Amino acid sequence: MRILLTNDDGIYSNGLRAAVKALSELGEVYVVAPLFQRSASGRAMTLHRPIRAKRVDVPGAKIAYGIDGTPTDCVIFAIARFGSFGLAVSGINLGENLSTEITVSGTASAAIEASTHGIPSIAISLEVEWKKTLGEGEGVDFSVSTHFLKRIAGALLERGLPEGVDMLNVNVPSDATEETEIAITRLARKRYSPTVEERIDPKGNPYYWIVGKLVQDFEPGTDAYALKVERKVSVTPINIDMTARVDFEELVRVLWV
Numbered sequence: 001m002r003i004l005l006t007n008d009d010g011i012y013s014n015g016l017r018a019a020v021k022a023l024s025e026l027g028e029v030y031v032v033a034p035l036f037q038r039s040a041s042g043r044a045m046t047l048h049r050p051i052r053a054k055r056v057d058v059p060g061a062k063i064a065y066g067i068d069g070t071p072t073d074c075v076i077f078a079i080a081r082f083g084s085f086g087l088a089v090s091g092i093n094l095g096e097n098l099s100t101e102i103t104v105s106g107t108a109s110a111a112i113e114a115s116t117h118g119i120p121s122i123a124i125s126l127e128v129e130w131k132k133t134l135g136e137g138e139g140v141d142f143s144v145s146t147h148f149l150k151r152i153a154g155a156l157l158e159r160g161l162p163e164g165v166d167m168l169n170v171n172v173p174s175d176a177t178e179e180t181e182i183a184i185t186r187l188a189r190k191r192y193s194p195t196v197e198e199r200i201d202p203k204g205n206p207y208y209w210i211v212g213k214l215v216q217d218f219e220p221g222t223d224a225y226a227l228k229v230e231r232k233v234s235v236t237p238i239n240i241d242m243t244a245r246v247d248f249e250e251l252v253r254v255l256w257v
């Protein structure tokens, strides 16, 4: 079975190398991942300049390419270059990816891209302290998240995803053990209230940072509640059909009356 592996922390991330270890016991792992950190790149696609690809040595992978593009570019490149896959995995990400804001996440967006090509997909993220989210995972223990990745990926390869589920968004608590319970959850509405902070540069001109204040109220049944309150492994089934479930007649009345 051929498995596509990408991420958004970059091909040199220890989280990706831990994922290779888990997945190589399940099939042939094809790695196509960004050459550089692409956190919060969402589903950006590089359409207005060429992208470059270079072979990279990733132990345990059948083949590995580093791309000077986004996680979504990597998925497109992999499918164009190697054909389809039995499973696509994005991660193991440094930092959780919760709520409807997974559309900000390069990790989750790569898995969503793969699922639009009909490939069952998993995005997996490990809760780590904020300062560890932008490195290559130095000193981070991926052993438990590797255990859950292998368990969930093995289940999907054996039994497939249920009808109507295109992707699983998995979040592992930083203090999880192999015995930690899995909770099937829905996406929380929000995790951040982003705003802008103004600074002044040495020439006296203003510049701005987008900063996100964390939303701390957690609703039971959501991914944020399972991870942050119950300290469980959160598995959220994602359907990429974003059409709202609404009485269309009602919408017609809203729009035309």
Ligand SMILES: Nc1nc2c(ncn2[C@@H]2O[C@H](COP(=O)(O)O)[C@@H](O)[C@H]2O)c(=O)[nH]1
Binding pocket: 008, 038, 039, 040, 041, 042, 093, 094, 095, 096, 097, 098, 101, 102, 104, 105, 106, 107, 108, 191, 192, 193, 194, 195, 210, 211, 212, 213
């Ligand atoms: N909507 C916002 N999301 C934010 C903010 N600050 C951080 N984030 C989260 O970052 C991750 C990036 O995911 P990755 O997989 O690309 O590393 C994502 O989960 C976002 O929720 C913020 O201010 N606003």
